[in-house]
Amino acid sequence: METATASRDDSVPGGDLRPALYRIILTRRDVRSQFLPDPLPDAVLSRLLTAAHFAPSVGFMQPWSFIVIHAPEVKARIKMLFEAANSEAAGMFADERAQTYRRLKLEGILESPVNLCITCDRERAGPVVLGRTHNPEMDVYSTVCAVQNLWLAARAEGVGVGWVSILDHGDLRQVLGIPDHVVPVAYLCLGYVSEFLPRPELEAKGWRARLPVDGLVGFDRWQGAAGVGDEPFLAQLRHDQEAAQSADGLDLTRK
């Protein structure tokens, strides 16, 4: 089928889009400790927000807004919120785990040149939104898609992103003046980095291991068993996960 072949080859200016994308996906990191003080140029931040703005959204609702934070006094207040939440969090882990937790650096609020809060306006497109009628959380999901677009674009630009989730969102709303109908979805730290670590920090430091992806797949129902024809697919998945973690990356020649 000619059309299918054409779409598969994706003969676009620049050729095969896959090597760059898989490299970006496999080397993206949540950055906490490697931020450099260099400012983020306007042109780069603008492309990152544009990447976010072209995320999918339910009913083309585009529910996101962006609060760009440069002011040191605002960052300092957010850092205090983090400190409060983080010491509560440390108390929730038992013994050794709590000690390990306290040694982890979990944010770069002050070191990163730009902080960015991405929010979701739940009323942006009126009371009834196409595609959101049965799952009202779809607008928040759309906003997370925007975050991930931005995260990958940042990696492509050589910019690190860290998502700070250890914050009381009630307090965060107060500091940033976010109204009730708007949900703060992500608080991000952005900046150039000294390096992207070879592995996720929590994996490298033994907090938790990478799960075998083939164990997370079911067929035709939740945990549905693999049929005979599904075994080669599961073998392929195991192979791909190994390749993804090696220097070579994914093998793109397999059809």
Place this chain on the structure above:
Amino acid sequence: METATASRDDSVPGGDLRPALYRIILTRRDVRSQFLPDPLPDAVLSRLLTAAHFAPSVGFMQPWSFIVIHAPEVKARIKMLFEAANSEAAGMFADERAQTYRRLKLEGILESPVNLCITCDRERAGPVVLGRTHNPEMDVYSTVCAVQNLWLAARAEGVGVGWVSILDHGDLRQVLGIPDHVVPVAYLCLGYVSEFLPRPELEAKGWRARLPVDGLVGFDRWQGAAGVGDEPFLAQLRHDQEAAQSADGLDLTRK
């Protein structure tokens, strides 16, 4: 600063990662009508799930699972769930809007060769998860990041993805046997396509317009006014949005 420059140039095998990524982001579509019946090779589906599995996750929780749906009888039941929800949805719009709604094709459940349900296991990493202590929804957000990784990888592979959100998730759980502690996050249709439409379908059909992104930005607080130094940034954003919608795409030479 040498290190910063090195990370900016991202001198990696294959060179500049940005053109491919921005092209993928700007040409990604929610596909409903252009699916081809060609099967999706195991190798391609395996790479897509690998891309999803290397998404960020709170506390390295990796809360996602994947239900791969090939069975025609399962797709037929899901299609019935869609039909029921969609006719309820149509009734929620007034007059002309309801007529327009009924003319839109909003899913490709039967036409696409593979359906994929991506779920979030809220208990995967035990009762206390690093980074999730103050925002329990972070596990679901991680799962949405996995969906977006897969969506972009699919675009790079020439594969279309459509997110079917017009489903009652209680009914969906029943059909797929999903237990209570697991949340169905996304029900996706996957397959090769005859084309990726030049613009999002809802935009092209006049359902809703693309918002100007510079109107969605605040500084240092919600809707915080732009300072003098922020005006060039907003001008750049307007320029980038225009460029993103033109054939040329984003200008990557600006620093």
